[in-house]
Amino acid sequence: MKYPQWLKRIVIIALIALSIGLSSLGVVLLVAKLSPPPALSVPQTSVVLDIAGNPIGERTPGGITRYWTALADIDQDVVQATLAAEDAHFYEHNGFHYSRIAAAAIANLKAMAKVQGASTITQQYARNLFGDMSKTWSRKLREAYVTLQLEMHYSKDEILEGYLNTIYYGHGIYGIEAAARFYFGTSADDLTIAQASLLAGIPKGPGFYSPKINMENAKKRQAYVLSQMVSAKVIDASDAQLAAEKVLHFAPKKEDIRVAPYFQDTVYQQLSSHLHLTERQVKTGGLRIYTTLDSNLQKIAEKAVAENLSEESKIQAAVVIMEPKTGSVKALVGGRDYQESSFNRAIQAQRSPGSTFKPILYYTALQNGFTPATRLMSEPTAFPYDEGREVYRPGNYNGYYAHRPITMAQALALSDNIYAVKTGLFLGTDQLIQTAKKMGIDSPLKSVPSLSLGTSAVNVLEMTEGYSVFATNGRHVPPQFITRVENAAGEVIYEAEPTSTQVLDKDLAFLTTHMMTGIFDDRLNGYTTVTGRDLIPLLTRPYAGKTGTTNADSWMIGFSPQLVTSVWLGYDEGKTMDIPSEKAAPKYIWADIMEQSHKGRPLRAFQPTEDTVPVAIDPESGLRATSDCPVQRVMYFEEGTAPQGYCSLPTAKKANESPLLPVEEPKPPWWEQLWPF
Known part of the structure; x- marks a missing residue:
């Protein structure tokens, strides 16, 4: 039988076309196999966690919320519900369900519109990965190619895991873990059949089937999912009935309130400055950022600030709580209202520390031969400096002076300014600045006589850092x-390695600490009372600390062996503080924080170092106490530096009868003989 020439040509052309098609398909398959597999990573929400591992904040990519959860950690009910609703033959096909494609094509042709889809889970995942939702042939071809790659390079479980972590559930929520939290306030491994079937129905049309938009539509879709689960024999009809009738309780709308927002801002800044992560990496990397924050201490600090300040007042506050042995910042308050102002006053504000700077001065004095019993005259004094071209006239609070020599221990407890300036001028500001730098105070300090009184601006965090050196006997x-920081795969990309350096002499650091306990000891009362006297009835364990006040700033910094807490109050505009209760408030905020923070912690005292010795001293004369002395306080000295003289009855009587008048003194020590002030 002879075939017509034209038929032969058609057959030849068809065979050539078929060969070209098969060859092209083979090339596509080969290229898909040999090309690098498509990256499964997608933008994910980074989570910040406190010291207990509880989430306290998030950084989201483009306003969306997405977490990555391993398939093994996703409840099987939601896995089965998703398969039943979206792709019952997922584990059987190679990425394309050809019978569904044919059926959908016929249905769409009959309706002359798209009324039925045929995308498999792999195809939907491919679409989710490159994020192009346009209805173009180029998009469809790309989707098909990525589908091939996914099926060639990854297992079915890996594809299903990726799909469940990238599918959209409405309201800016991507992935099953984020959906479980958003809709039900639970995790993806703890969903019930009723919850799972409702969630599995949402991706078909989040704007139509979200229960937070239309509950009736959501329940109809849930009924369909449950019927598909019954057909797939993963649940029976009675389970489906119970799930359909189950009354679901949805999570309330999440308030946009961040825990410790000023602390979190600092964390994000350090991710950039210390770990060199870009903002995009932080926002989209699905990082788990473990921090030092103790949420309980943070609440205590915020509550103490709120309860001790008037709501009507515009005064601002900053608090830092730090663990001295580890450097862990346990809480940070950078202002009274983050929504009103995100300016972090604990770190960004530079304020004069006032007399809280004096312990640094007195440590430097101990290095230069002073002792806690060293006495200097407390009286109005003019101090010439700059080769006599300038004169500095400091004053004591309320114009009170002893008009007689007082000890360093008493000068610190009473916050005597004359003693401080005399000491600073004797030492020279260079030594004082050097000590401050060793302790972590990096702000520029002016070399002027008033530096001894804390007139150079610093921030709250670095003062906390400095005081922690005293709490650790000189270790910085x-x-x-x-x-720690983990990436989306759970790999540790950063782990902190705290450093500890001995920067101060341990004995002298302890002596300074012990002198700082004096602000809470009535035995050091003199021409005025110790600065922490009002707090004595409120405190239940040993603390060391120092108050500080300028015209525009009020401070309280103090510590136990376990915690250091700094409190600052002032106005952003730098206006003067004229309300007495506001000036005093830092002390009460500090006391509230320390007492509440130490509940449940063991009672610990400051332990003397090996080369220091305790000596009972008469605070008035600075001599060794005897039975003639009405008041005694144990002071610590380096071995061989304690005073050798003893307090006598006449000296004690004179000191008590005339505390505001000078007393006859023995020959002054060497530094007073060389020094005219």
């Missing part, structure tokens, strides 16, 4: 906010 541990 830099402040730490981040303990």
Whole structure:
């Protein structure tokens, strides 16, 4: 039988076309196989966690919320519900369900519109990965190619895991973990059949089937999912009936309130400055950022500020709580209302520390031969400086003076300014600045006589860092906010390695600490009362500390062996503080924080170092106490530096009868003979 020429040509052309098609398909398949597999990573929400591992904040990519959860950690009910609703033959096909494609094509042709879809889970995942939702042939071809790659390079379980973590559930929520939290306030491994079937129905049309938009539509879709689960024999009809009738309770709308927002801002800044992560990496990397924050201490600090300040007042506050041995910043308050102002006054504000700077001065004095019993005259004094071209006339609070020599221990407890300036001028500001730098105070300090009174601006965090050096007997541990960072795969990309450096003499650091306990000891009362006297009835364990006040700032910094807490109050505009209760408030905020923070902690005292010795001293004369002395306080000295003289009855009587008048003194020590002030 002879075939017509034209038929032969058609057959030849068809065979050539078929060969070209098969060859092209083979090339496509080969290229898909040999090309690098498509990256499964997608933008994910980064989570910040406190010291207990509880989430306290998030950074989201483009306003969306997405977490990555391993398939093994996703409840099987939601896995089965998703398969039943979206792709019952997922584990059987190679990425394309050809019979569904044919059926959908016929249905769409009959209706002359798209009324039925045929995308498999793999195809939907491919679409989710490159994020192009346009209805173009180029998009469809790209989707098909990525589908091939996914099926060639990854297992079915890996594809299903990726799909469940990238599918959209409405309201800016991507992935099953985020959906479980958003809709039901639970995790993806703890969903019931009723919850799972409702969630599995949402991706078909989040704007139509979200229960927070239309509950009737959501329940109809849930009924369909449950019927598909019954057909797939993953649940029976009775389970489906119970799930359909189950009354679901949805999570309330999440308030946009961040825990410790000023602390979190500091964490994000350090991710950039210390770990060199870009903002995009932080926002889209699905990081788990473990921090030092103790949420309980943060609440205590915020509550103490709120309860001790008037709501009507415009005064601002800053608090830092730090663990001295580890440098862990346990709490940070950078202002009274983050929504009103995100300016972090604990770190960004530079304020004069006032008399809280004096312990640094007195440590430097101990290095230069002073002792806690060293006495200097407390009286109005003019101090010439700059080769006599300038004169500095400091004054004591309320114009009170002893008009007689007082000890360093008493000068610190009473916050005597004359003693401080005399000491500073004797030492020279260079030594004082050097000590401050060793302790972590990096702000520029002016070399002027008033530096001894804390007139150079610093920030609250670095003063906390400095005081922590006293609490650790001279060891410097830099402040730490981040303990560990993990990427989306759970791999540790950063782990903190705290450093500890001995920067001060341990004996002299302890002597300074012990002198600082004096602000809470009535035995050091003199021409005025100790600055922490009002707090004595409120405190239940040993603390060391110092108050500080300028015209525009009020401070209280103090510590136990376990915690250091700094409190600052002032106005952003730098206006003067004229309300007495506001000036005093830092002391009460500090006391509230310390007492509440130490509940449940063991009672610990400051332990003397090996080369220091305790000696009972008469605070008035600075001599060794005897039975003639009405008041005694144990002071610590380096071995061989304690006073050798003893307090006598006449001296004690004179000191008590005329505390505001000078007393006859023995020959002055060497530094007073060389020094005219």
